[in-house]
Amino acid sequence: MTEKTVLNATHRALGARMVDFGGWDMPINYGSQIEEHHAVRRDAGMFDVSHMTVIDLHGARVREFLRRLLANSVDKLKAHGKALYACMLNERGGVIDDLIVYFLGDAHYRLVVNAATRAKDLAWIQQQAQAFGVEVKERPEFAMVAVQGPNARAKVIGLLHEADRARIEKLGKFAAAAAQGLHGMPLFVARTGYTGEDGFEIIVPAEHAVALWQALAAVGVAPAGLGARDTLRLEAGMNLYGQDMDETVSPWEANLGWTVALDEGRDFIGRAALEKQRAEGVRRVMVGLVLDEKGVLRHGQKVLTANGEGEILSGSFAPTLEKAVALARIPAGEPGAVRVDIRGRELPVRLVKYPFVRDGKPCDGI
Amino acid sequence: MSEIPGDLKFNKTHEWARVEDGGLVRVGISDHAQAQLGDLVYVELPEIGASVTAGNAAAVVESVKAASDIYSPVSGEVVEVNEALSDKPETINEDAFGEGWIYVVRMSDRAELDQLLDASAYEEVVENEDH
Structure with a gap:
């Protein structure tokens, strides 16, 4: 059964060419993949990334849990809202998935993981979380829209409640904050992306996603499909899970060594295998x-x-x-x-x- | 989508053939095919003098997302190729039935033309694909 995001009818009304992507019916382009690519490089484009999985983690020991779960160190996250790119490894040092983790509170972190790996990720995270008493809660009620390009931030900020604009304007790279969009819609705005351009990834309650999309279109943000997303991320040198790395590949072999934190005394899953591989030579x-x-x-x-x-x-x-x-x-x-x-x-x-x-x-x- | 010209014959695999004077046949891909492939970025042309066989790969078109073989509608010797596609492969996207032709072949067996679809039969193929 193919899954559909809440924006499916919107894509179809725009004449999108739809394809199956990891079990989701998604737009590959809306006419010209190359024009969509250029729109993001030169101005602003938007992608429906609602197929990605949002997982909230709650518990007093959640930081301790993430120190164990992830090869990158959540101890780098000092301020609320800060984000970190990390790999989740198996005991052999192979990559189960790559993800972004947001630090939202001392007892609350948010993960955004890939769509195609959703089921195995959830199973793995739940299994590991038990020992730490951490609650793992998927948030399927959210949609997600990535707005990317040199003019993307300005266009998004223009749609926010006036009281939030200055604060979101100042949001640093790889950080997120809550803000109010039009009609008071509650948005989670993250200055992250997968294109090599500046911009935001916006998590929005599904019932507001179409209104957000249309408001963005009205200020000149071009709809862009997964085809353009792939060429943009490749030009930006960003890995695609399942294609550039998987469970048989370690971060050393996927140019992800920069995401591995071998900090003193932190026993993350896969660390022993990674250290052995490095000692023996990759x-x-x-x-x-x-x-x-x-x-x-x-x-x-x-x-x-x-x-x-x-x-x-x-x-x-x-x-x-x-x-x-x-x-x-x-x-x-x-x-x-x-x-x-x-x-x-x-x-x-x-x-x-x-x-x-x-x-x-x-x-x-x- | 543009109208399918009535003077063309088609492969089920979306190549068109236009019979010209002196036993020459011009070959390209249909407008439907270019739309399916998306933005074309590279065309591997056959060599002039190469012999091609009906139903076999004679050229390759590559879009951003994939490479696709072009199956020759008829057999014969390649006598002309559309060099302009080397620099402007997007011509196929813009004018698949005209300026976006790929090569011209001197056909060796006229009877092969009877195996091809006419415009209305090809239109049916396209419609069935869309459903």
Whole structure:
């Protein structure tokens, strides 16, 4: 049974091309994926991300629980509203999911996890939470709209209650706050995203989602589909769970080492395996590739290096760069001249440091 | 969606064929197909002189989201390719039945044309797909 977000009819009325995405009927584009991509890079676009799962955690020992559950350290979260990107690992150090955790109170945190991993995430979190007496509560009554782009924040702030505007204007990156939208709708506004642009991700009670969407459209925010979301996040060098990493891949092998906090004495799930893997040497690494010739890098294409074969994880034509880029996993070590096999032809690619694009512009060396 | 031109013949797989003078057949993809694929970003053209076989892959079009084989409607020798698509693959999105043609083949077996769908039969294929 395909699930539908509360904005489903709105997408269809806009002429969206709908696809199945992790069991959800979602818009892939509303006409042109490339135009939607550019709208986000140059102005402001919005995505229905209501399929993502919001989970509230309550309990006196919730921080202690999250110290155990997550490979990143919630002790970095000092002020209420602050957010942290983290991986949830299994005992082997494999990634069960990546998520954002918000610090909302000493006994209250909020997680936003992926849609496709919802059931296993909830089961895992509930299982681990028992020992800490933490209540795990899914919040399906919420919808979520991501508004992204250089003009996104200004357009959202213009729709807020006057009394909230100055405060939300000052909201720092990776922080969230409550605010009132039009008609007094209660919003949870987070300065986070998945596009490499500034903007907000807004959690809104489902019954207000259509009104919020239409108000955003009326101030010139362009509806954008999951197709544009994918090319935007790839240009921004952000991993997609299930494609760039999964339970067989450790954060070291997915370029997520920066999200692992090996802080003194914190026994998080997967830590022993991660430390062992690092001590023994990580055998696979994730790299960024650019194809300067014509053609498109795609998931599953073979990557040929001096140390053996690797594979493209996420690959696409990058609309901002007008050429193809990819994230690939290859054997560790000096790779030599790297080539990609596209339908039997070996094309040279450049290994680059990514992100490929940040704040609307190609990064140096791309 | 634009009108399907009545002078075209079609594969079920959405390629069109236009019979021209001297046994030449111009090949492209339908407007329906370009809409399904989305923004095209790359076209791998056949080589001039290559021989193509009806029903076999002769070219590749890539949209942002996927690569798709183009199956030749007829067999024969490729005599012309639309080089303009190398720089402007989006021409197929803009004018699939006209400027967005992909290649021209000198057909080796006229009888193959009878195996193709006419415009109204192809329209039915498209309508059934949409339901």
